[in-house]
Amino acid sequence: MTVSDRWLLPDGVEDILPPLAGQIESLRREVMDTCQRWGYQLVIPPLIEYLESLFTGTGHDLALQTFKLTDQLTGRMMGVRADMTPQAARIDAHTLHQEGITRLCYAGHVLHARPQHMLTGRTPIQAGCELFGSASEEADLEVIRLMLEALRVAGINEVHLDLAHVAIYQSLIEAAEFDEQTEAAIFDAMARKSIPELDQLLGDCPPGSPGALLRELARVSGGRDALKKARKAMAGAPKTVLRALDQLQRVSDYLKVSHPDLKLGFDFCELRGYNYHTGLVFAVYVPGYGDAVGKGGRYDAIGQDFGRARPATGFSLDVRALVALGRHQAPRAAAAIWAPADPDPALGATIAGLRMTETVVRALPEDVSVNPAERGCDRILVKRGGQWVVEHIGAC
Numbered sequence: 001m002t003v004s005d006r007w008l009l010p011d012g013v014e015d016i017l018p019p020l021a022g023q024i025e026s027l028r029r030e031v032m033d034t035c036q037r038w039g040y041q042l043v044i045p046p047l048i049e050y051l052e053s054l055f056t057g058t059g060h061d062l063a064l065q066t067f068k069l070t071d072q073l074t075g076r077m078m079g080v081r082a083d084m085t086p087q088a089a090r091i092d093a094h095t096l097h098q099e100g101i102t103r104l105c106y107a108g109h110v111l112h113a114r115p116q117h118m119l120t121g122r123t124p125i126q127a128g129c130e131l132f133g134s135a136s137e138e139a140d141l142e143v144i145r146l147m148l149e150a151l152r153v154a155g156i157n158e159v160h161l162d163l164a165h166v167a168i169y170q171s172l173i174e175a176a177e178f179d180e181q182t183e184a185a186i187f188d189a190m191a192r193k194s195i196p197e198l199d200q201l202l203g204d205c206p207p208g209s210p211g212a213l214l215r216e217l218a219r220v221s222g223g224r225d226a227l228k229k230a231r232k233a234m235a236g237a238p239k240t241v242l243r244a245l246d247q248l249q250r251v252s253d254y255l256k257v258s259h260p261d262l263k264l265g266f267d268f269c270e271l272r273g274y275n276y277h278t279g280l281v282f283a284v285y286v287p288g289y290g291d292a293v294g295k296g297g298r299y300d301a302i303g304q305d306f307g308r309a310r311p312a313t314g315f316s317l318d319v320r321a322l323v324a325l326g327r328h329q330a331p332r333a334a335a336a337i338w339a340p341a342d343p344d345p346a347l348g349a350t351i352a353g354l355r356m357t358e359t360v361v362r363a364l365p366e367d368v369s370v371n372p373a374e375r376g377c378d379r380i381l382v383k384r385g386g387q388w389v390v391e392h393i394g395a396c
Helices: 020-037 050-053 085-096 138-151 166-176 180-191 195-202 210-218 224-233 238-260 304-305 317-327 345-354
Strands: 048-050 069-072 077-080 103-111 127-130 160-165 261-267 278-284 296-297 314-320 336-339 360-362 377-384 389-391
Touching: 020 103, 020 127, 020 180, 020 317, 048 050, 048 278, 050 077, 069 238, 077 345, 085 103, 085 127, 085 304, 085 314, 127 138, 127 317, 138 166, 138 238, 138 278, 160 166, 160 238, 166 180, 166 210, 166 238, 180 195, 180 336, 195 210, 224 238, 224 261, 238 261, 278 389, 314 317, 336 345, 345 360, 345 377
Parallel strands: 160 261, 336 360, 336 377
Antiparallel strands: 048 077, 069 077, 103 127, 127 314, 160 278, 278 296, 296 314, 377 389
16 A cells, blocks of 8 residues: 555545535534424434344345444444434334333434445435334324425425335235245346336236236336326235225325425335335435435334334435535634734633634644634734734724
């Protein structure tokens, strides 16, 4: 390794510098403040945990995204968190152990072994909310509305919300009773929306069979009309499929009232987190950006592995992406006061008093030739009549 190579960062890892760092931190605070005003309590999970805890309830969907290391104290395998949702579920089930509804929010870095897509790095700043203890549609609607409010705070108003329900695919694939290899191939083709592959895999299924319904389902997507098409196509489907479609209809109707300008869509091939989610799932998109800026859904099974089964729903956002896409600007800090490099004790006392409400930059001996304006200062401390007073630089 050459001297210059020592300062290189790994691919997908970056420093966040001013003023972007200030914008990200400002938005993080505003999103967390918004969540807390909705009744969500802030938690700060650890950066690393034992693998068993990080993967619990996720169907090992996170295994390939998690950096693994050996704990030098115990010899057990640990992981750097790639998602904070399992940590929140552990806190609810094992640490807090509260009865009734628990609302938690969080924000912090996560680490991905690989970028999730071309638009992100490997160290996103994840913010999110989780609601435990309610299996109601009202809970699902609350987290969706809170997610939309967080996006509004970020300055993102033009969004497209996709709704789906994992029970639809799950019920049909279970009823079809395919062998493991065929089921894996169908899942892969469905997730990639590859209609030709699905036709090849399911073309021999008789009309009205679960396999044929899967083939028809893959062709249905779009706006509110897609829900009507899906209902027509799934007329002979198991009751669990019809109940899921009913739920999508009700949630869609509620959102139409509360957010009349919201663009809604339905994607019945959405299988993200299939082994993780158990019901309604959603993702929100912004025009011109190729991946979801927010996503979430219901995951009722996760707490069971922690010894306390609890219904749960929630969402997560990438704060770094929101700053890049939105119009959020950190509040402009007031210009600072420049203090000279003077050992006078009275100057130190004056600076201490000013720093209760103002930013004061005290010069060091090396700052003799520095222009205070270059350090963001528009005022300066000067000694007048034995007293240190603040004056505007242009008036000095």
